[in-house]
Amino acid sequence: MTVLCVRSASFGDLSALTFHDIVRLRLDTFIVEQNCPYRELDGRDVLPTTQHLWIEDGGEVLGYLRMYPGAEAATWSGRVVTAPSHRNRGIGAQLMNHALATAPRPVRISAQARLEGWYAALGFVRCGDDFLEDDMLHTPMRLDG
Numbered sequence: 001m002t003v004l005c006v007r008s009a010s011f012g013d014l015s016a017l018t019f020h021d022i023v024r025l026r027l028d029t030f031i032v033e034q035n036c037p038y039r040e041l042d043g044r045d046v047l048p049t050t051q052h053l054w055i056e057d058g059g060e061v062l063g064y065l066r067m068y069p070g071a072e073a074a075t076w077s078g079r080v081v082t083a084p085s086h087r088n089r090g091i092g093a094q095l096m097n098h099a100l101a102t103a104p105r106p107v108r109i110s111a112q113a114r115l116e117g118w119y120a121a122l123g124f125v126r127c128g129d130d131f132l133e134d135d136m137l138h139t140p141m142r143l144d145g
Contacts, residue, residue, distance in 0.1 A: 004055045004062070004091070006098040011046045019045075021061040022054060029081045038134040044068055044078075053099050055091055063091035067099050067107075074108040074142070096122050106144045113137035 011019070023040070030036055044050055050068040054061050063082040070076035077099060082092045100107060100122070111119045113130050116139045128140035 004057055004094070006053055006055055006095060008051055008053045008098075010048055010051060012048070014052060018054070018056075018061070019052075021056075022052065022064050025061050025064060025083060026079055026081055029084075030079075033084070034136070036134050036136050051099075053095055055095060062086045063095050065092075065095050065099060067103055069104075070108065072108065074106045075103045077103070077107055077109050080109075092118075093122065100143065106142050108143075109141050110138045111141050113139045116141070
């Protein structure tokens with residue numbers, strides 16, 4: 001696994017091109033590849049408390065996630081995505097580990113149920129029953145330590 005630089009910015013500090021490339025990756029993955037139409041631009045991206053983290057190489061966004069304070073006095077992580085051409089190379093784990101190194105605890109996620117084991121390997125534990133969101137099964141998970 002090649003370790004690449006993790007970049008981090010609030011919405012106001014993102015360039016228009018970088019945000020465009022991030023959203024394109026999210027749309028291509030979650031809506032097109034996973035055939036899951038949902039409201040992608042939910043308003044959280046532009047909040048001053050949201051932190052965008054991504055890895056790029058040669059100007060191409062390879063992976064992304066966002067973190068923001070949310071309900072239940074927790075930090076939420078979501079929209080975790082890796083470009084198809086770079087999956088299974090540790091980019092998602094590198095992003096999550098970087099984010100978790102400084103994120104206030106607890107950290108909550110709504111993981112796609114098929115990825116529960118991947119998140120468990122990062123220290124997350126299930127904290128509720130699976131639920132259907134946007135026609136896809138999700139698992140609520142939490143990281144306390």
